[in-house]
């Protein structure tokens with residue numbers, strides 16, 4: 592058993608689990624049973640595993656393909672693509688490549704508590720988690736922090752926004768990942784401060800700039816709508 596202080600996103604997941612279990616009543620007269628969730632008759636089959644694997648692979652490939660939207664500069668889209676695949680050069684990755692000699696030197700520079708994996712730095716670190724939460728608060732969206740970044744991306748790009756809102760919403764994904772990364776680098780290499788409000792302000796500003804650069808005829812009414820959303 593692991594004992595430790597839960598992070599905010601872990602506490603949220605625990606609450607979700609508790610709510611799900613609230614409606615569960617155990618029947619002591621029945622024995623425990625194993626059910627395979629990917630078949631109708633609840634019985635394991637190799638075919639169902641293959642079908643599920645195929646579905647996930649297709650959705651992953653579709654996700655990676657859908658990243659190239661020209662919403663942001665190509666270096667930002669490439670960075671996001673690498674982040675989704677856990678290939679960003681965080682300290683855990685440097686440790687795996689023997690560029691950092693000891694694991695304790697691979698701690699996250701933002702919280703100094705956990706190993707700095709791409710997933711931790713860009714999503715689960717308490718600093719980054721607050722940044723994402725603030726971004727989502729603009730959209731009046733509450734969330735439970737997903738586990739891999741790919742899952743966040745699937746949810747993000749599976750949005751139901753339309754037109755301009757869709758454009759801004761998707762650009763926010765790229766901008767948030769990018770500025771968490773830049774802030775981390777500024778902190779390590781230039782001794783810059785780490786402020787959530789600074790990152791969120793930068794996300795707003797850069798999304799507005801990308802919008803202006805990308806929308807060919809940026810009419811006054813379009814800019815007004817941007818300012819209402821951002």
Ligand SMILES: [Zn+2]
Pocket residue numbers: 699700701702703704705711712715716717718
């Ligand atoms: Zn951290």
